[in-house]
Amino acid sequence: MQKELQFYKEQRRKILAFRYVDFLTGWDMQTDAATGSIAADSVYQSALNEISYRLSTDPEFERCVETLYKQREALDDVLRHEIEVTRKSVADAKKIPMDEYVAFGELTSRAYPVYVQAKQTSDFELFRPYLEKIVEYCRKRTVWLATDALKGYDVLLDMFEPHYTQEKYDAFFNVLRERLVPFVKQKTAVPAPVPDWAKQKFDVSKQRQFCEYIRDVMCFDKNFGIMKESEHPFTSGMGTDDVRITTHYYENDLVSSIFSVIHETGHATYERQCDPALNLTFCGGGASLGMHESQSRFYENIIGRSRAFWQFHYPVLQKTFAPQLDGVTLDDFMSYVNRVEASFVRTEADELTYPLHIMLRYEIEQKLIDGSLQVKDLPAYWNAKFTEYFGITPPNDAVGVLQDVHWAYGEMGYFPTYALGSAISAQLYHAMSKDFDVEKSLSSGTTGQINQWLGEHVHKYGASKYPDEILRIATGEDFDPDYYVEYLIKKYSNAPRS
Amino acid sequence: MQKELQFYKEQRRKILAFRYVDFLTGWDMQTDAATGSIAADSVYQSALNEISYRLSTDPEFERCVETLYKQREALDDVLRHEIEVTRKSVADAKKIPMDEYVAFGELTSRAYPVYVQAKQTSDFELFRPYLEKIVEYCRKRTVWLATDALKGYDVLLDMFEPHYTQEKYDAFFNVLRERLVPFVKQKTAVPAPVPDWAKQKFDVSKQRQFCEYIRDVMCFDKNFGIMKESEHPFTSGMGTDDVRITTHYYENDLVSSIFSVIHETGHATYERQCDPALNLTFCGGGASLGMHESQSRFYENIIGRSRAFWQFHYPVLQKTFAPQLDGVTLDDFMSYVNRVEASFVRTEADELTYPLHIMLRYEIEQKLIDGSLQVKDLPAYWNAKFTEYFGITPPNDAVGVLQDVHWAYGEMGYFPTYALGSAISAQLYHAMSKDFDVEKSLSSGTTGQINQWLGEHVHKYGASKYPDEILRIATGEDFDPDYYVEYLIKKYSNAPRS
Numbered sequence: 001m002q003k004e005l006q007f008y009k010e011q012r013r014k015i016l017a018f019r020y021v022d023f024l025t026g027w028d029m030q031t032d033a034a035t036g037s038i039a040a041d042s043v044y045q046s047a048l049n050e051i052s053y054r055l056s057t058d059p060e061f062e063r064c065v066e067t068l069y070k071q072r073e074a075l076d077d078v079l080r081h082e083i084e085v086t087r088k089s090v091a092d093a094k095k096i097p098m099d100e101y102v103a104f105g106e107l108t109s110r111a112y113p114v115y116v117q118a119k120q121t122s123d124f125e126l127f128r129p130y131l132e133k134i135v136e137y138c139r140k141r142t143v144w145l146a147t148d149a150l151k152g153y154d155v156l157l158d159m160f161e162p163h164y165t166q167e168k169y170d171a172f173f174n175v176l177r178e179r180l181v182p183f184v185k186q187k188t189a190v191p192a193p194v195p196d197w198a199k200q201k202f203d204v205s206k207q208r209q210f211c212e213y214i215r216d217v218m219c220f221d222k223n224f225g226i227m228k229e230s231e232h233p234f235t236s237g238m239g240t241d242d243v244r245i246t247t248h249y250y251e252n253d254l255v256s257s258i259f260s261v262i263h264e265t266g267h268a269t270y271e272r273q274c275d276p277a278l279n280l281t282f283c284g285g286g287a288s289l290g291m292h293e294s295q296s297r298f299y300e301n302i303i304g305r306s307r308a309f310w311q312f313h314y315p316v317l318q319k320t321f322a323p324q325l326d327g328v329t330l331d332d333f334m335s336y337v338n339r340v341e342a343s344f345v346r347t348e349a350d351e352l353t354y355p356l357h358i359m360l361r362y363e364i365e366q367k368l369i370d371g372s373l374q375v376k377d378l379p380a381y382w383n384a385k386f387t388e389y390f391g392i393t394p395p396n397d398a399v400g401v402l403q404d405v406h407w408a409y410g411e412m413g414y415f416p417t418y419a420l421g422s423a424i425s426a427q428l429y430h431a432m433s434k435d436f437d438v439e440k441s442l443s444s445g446t447t448g449q450i451n452q453w454l455g456e457h458v459h460k461y462g463a464s465k466y467p468d469e470i471l472r473i474a475t476g477e478d479f480d481p482d483y484y485v486e487y488l489i490k491k492y493s494n495a496p497r498s
Numbered sequence: 499m500q501k502e503l504q505f506y507k508e509q510r511r512k513i514l515a516f517r518y519v520d521f522l523t524g525w526d527m528q529t530d531a532a533t534g535s536i537a538a539d540s541v542y543q544s545a546l547n548e549i550s551y552r553l554s555t556d557p558e559f560e561r562c563v564e565t566l567y568k569q570r571e572a573l574d575d576v577l578r579h580e581i582e583v584t585r586k587s588v589a590d591a592k593k594i595p596m597d598e599y600v601a602f603g604e605l606t607s608r609a610y611p612v613y614v615q616a617k618q619t620s621d622f623e624l625f626r627p628y629l630e631k632i633v634e635y636c637r638k639r640t641v642w643l644a645t646d647a648l649k650g651y652d653v654l655l656d657m658f659e660p661h662y663t664q665e666k667y668d669a670f671f672n673v674l675r676e677r678l679v680p681f682v683k684q685k686t687a688v689p690a691p692v693p694d695w696a697k698q699k700f701d702v703s704k705q706r707q708f709c710e711y712i713r714d715v716m717c718f719d720k721n722f723g724i725m726k727e728s729e730h731p732f733t734s735g736m737g738t739d740d741v742r743i744t745t746h747y748y749e750n751d752l753v754s755s756i757f758s759v760i761h762e763t764g765h766a767t768y769e770r771q772c773d774p775a776l777n778l779t780f781c782g783g784g785a786s787l788g789m790h791e792s793q794s795r796f797y798e799n800i801i802g803r804s805r806a807f808w809q810f811h812y813p814v815l816q817k818t819f820a821p822q823l824d825g826v827t828l829d830d831f832m833s834y835v836n837r838v839e840a841s842f843v844r845t846e847a848d849e850l851t852y853p854l855h856i857m858l859r860y861e862i863e864q865k866l867i868d869g870s871l872q873v874k875d876l877p878a879y880w881n882a883k884f885t886e887y888f889g890i891t892p893p894n895d896a897v898g899v900l901q902d903v904h905w906a907y908g909e910m911g912y913f914p915t916y917a918l919g920s921a922i923s924a925q926l927y928h929a930m931s932k933d934f935d936v937e938k939s940l941s942s943g944t945t946g947q948i949n950q951w952l953g954e955h956v957h958k959y960g961a962s963k964y965p966d967e968i969l970r971i972a973t974g975e976d977f978d979p980d981y982y983v984e985y986l987i988k989k990y991s992n993a994p995r996s
């Protein structure tokens with residue numbers, strides 16, 4: 001067994017090295033690389049994907065994992081979990097033909113710059129051939145990876161959130177549909193215009209300065225990560241010691257970059273607070289996308305849009321932009337950042353209408369995968385369904401079907417984890433509030449006590465347990481969407497002044 | 499033979515993919531990665547180095563290269579050259595024990611951030627243990643790679659500039675010593691103080707704007723590369739379609755960033771103008787470091803410090819910084835950028851004293867490798883030798899022995915290529931001037947015609963021939979340092995006004 005373990009760890013180190021390469025190439029593609037370079041570099045990336053695929057599906061490695069799996073009772077909890085998960089991922093990887101795997105990597109590398117251009121020019125037809133190939137691959141994936149328990153879209157959902165199937169998501173979205181949709185309709189019936197003060201231009205270098213301040217408020221350690229700019233904000237990293245976030249500054253939007261930074265720093269805090277002993281294992285980083293999103297949304301919405309947070313930090317914002325915000329009170333600002341309205345773009349949507357954006361994508365992905373919706377019909381379908389849910393019609397595809405990058409990356413089955421994450425964040429908030437006064441802790445000027453609680457109850461486990469297990473440990477309960485609905489209804493029943 | 503060629507090309511593609519990884523990790527380390535992250539990431543890099551080492555020394559690959567080498571007369575010129583060079587590099591790689599190779603990669607990854615800190619705090623002792631290990635490895639390398647023809651320091655020199663040994667460099671430096679050193683002594687005897695106008699603060703964002711203008715003047719295509727900032731300016735890339743440069747802006751120095759950009763764009767132009775058919779072969783990129791440096795220095799000094807260049811672009815500089823340069827004439831500016839004085843820092847040295855900085859490093863490296871100088875004695879030796887050559891003593895190690903990053907990267911034998919490159923640039927200038935009026939071509943507002951000549955006579959060959967071969971093709975002559983000495987004496991005999 002010692003020899004098996006040694007071989008396993010040696011192979012794991014190499015596989016992780018290729019994850020590091022993936023992280024770095026992705027980071028480069030989204031931050032530095034010039035458009036023409038991305039296409040050129042995809043040749044190297046596909047060679048690397050091929051080598052990495054061979055490593056992960058090496059028959060020696062598979063045999064070794066199988067041997068360890070049979071003796072798993074002798075392993076410690078973390079390694080046992082890792083072996084279980086790795087056994088499944090090796091089996092899954094082997095079910096995908098290598099040439100298809102490599103070609104898909106190259107396809108998405110090439111799709112990304114085309115997607116960016118299509119979005120910039122609102123030209124769906126430019127991106128359509130790529131998206132058709134991506135959907136076709138995702139459908140094939142559901143066939144290759146099908147098991148007795150998982151078929152069709154469930155196969156894709158499970159890749160991003162283990163143990164969450166259409167059955168569970170349907171139940172969750174049904175609760176939202178029944179309890180939240182009527183409430184949202186009522187709240188969006190009254191227009192909430194953007195106040196004049198928020199229509200000013202806000203100097204980007206001042207935005208940058210304030211975002212650096214917020215990063216420090218959230219205790220992000222600059223020695224082990226950086227904050228940069230990209231088209232679409234994201235968090236990325238490798239282990240606990242290299243955690244990177246990006247944001248995007250808009251001169252005509254004061255708060256977009258701020259909430260992006262709070263959101264991404266939420267992700268980053270999760271990565272940073274994982275037990276460092278899990279570095280160089282497959283159990284580092286977050287437990288799942290849903291769990292990850294629960295952290296980013298917890299910080300962004302529950303903390304970042306709370307009065308307790310801004311009571312302390314709004315004066316700093318005012319000072320940074322002085323005299324632009326001199327006549328704008330904390331009340332005005334809170335109303336603005338908690339405005340509710342039907343809007344086109346998911347990433348800019350308010351907390352209350354947000355899950356409806358996800359429901360739309362969830363239903364569309366179901367149809368794309370089961371074949372009842374074709375890519376060519378997607379823009380029309382998107383706009384019709386959007387109008388049905390929100391009562392407004394996207395004026396172009398850039399703010400409609402082309403707004404999100406996920407499909408260009410080949411990620412289908414990912415979106416539902418966003419809504420799930422929001423719901424989990426409310427359940428965690430409920431549990432945290434039993435242990436200490438969350439709002440009061442913010443008067444210290446940092447999120448330190450909150451970070452500590454989440455570190456202890458969620459972050460430290462990394463991916464060494466399944467996300468539903470961690471939720472049970474942290475809250476003592478199974479997933480319960482009622483906490484989310486109750487949180488939202490309570491918060492938004494006191495209609496923010498506009 | 500077809501089968502052998504197919505295997506060769508397949509393996510080459512993978513080896514190149516790891517060069518892409520090297521390029522990207524290096525780029526990241528020097529531009530984005532946080533200090534703490536660099537150490538953490540070195541674990542992955544060493545795993546990748548190991549995989550890459552195994553690929554390059556794969557016995558199947560070695561056998562295949564040997565087979566192709568035996569049939570090399572049947573190959574086209576480029577492939578024949580490639581097989582010859584690859585056969586040597588595989589043989590060399592196999593002579594280095596894998597554990598030593600991997601450990602050295604990890605050592606230099608860890609040494610870099612320590613070096614940066616040591617330089618920042620001018621604390622040689624901090625960096626000393628790393629440098630001792632690096633020198634020890636370089637000495638071992640000279641033993642592993644020794645042949646009948648190459649021994650000791652020659653082994654290292656050949657790695658950076660094939661066909662250039664101590665015998666040739668000694669002859670070159672002797673010409674400089676005899677003809678240039680007395681001239682330099684005479685020119686530096688009279689102090690050349692920095693004029694008051696140059697002691698102002700120059701807004702960094704305006705510097706950035708002007709450097710972007712200069713990048714365009716040099717026809718650098720933004721679709722296939724980027725310009726970023728780093729501590730030490732450098733050029734990096736992969737193939738003709740991903741070429742990146744960096745610069746460093748100093749508020750108290752107007753021209754440092756400008757000449758860095760001209761220099762690095764010179765390197766970049768070389769890479770960009772290589773025959774694209776050489777992409778995805780081992781013959782892409784520059785022929786050698788000396789040849790590369792000949793291009794960067796050609797643009798930086800011969801073009802970038804010429805009156806013909808600034809006649810056109812100085813008014814733009816004045817306008818960018820208006821009204822700061824309103825009273826400063828073109829004559830004043832030309833005198834300033836061609837000032838000659840004894841100074842401490844190589845990268846900031848003027849064109850005339852520059853080769854003396856290289857001679858110093860060349861002599862020190864010879865002694866470190868033959869064991870007659872110990873790392874612990876290096877700062878004192880550096881300062882003594884520096885005083886002898888320049889008549890001034892470095893006030894601290896940051897502007898003395900710690901000023902250059904090369905040794906931290908493990909690069910010994912690299913420095914002499916800088917002086918060689920300067921000399922080659924003068925020889926190329928002489929040849930180019932026979933074909934067209936170089937100065938006159940600058941009145942078009944770009945370096946287009948110069949780029950074209952260099953593309954046709956030097957760049958297109960990439961590394962498909964040895965550098966001395968390319969020089970012969972481009973100039974019709976072997977390397978001749980007299981062109982360099984004559985160029986310098988002619989230019990600086992008309993003492994710039996100060």
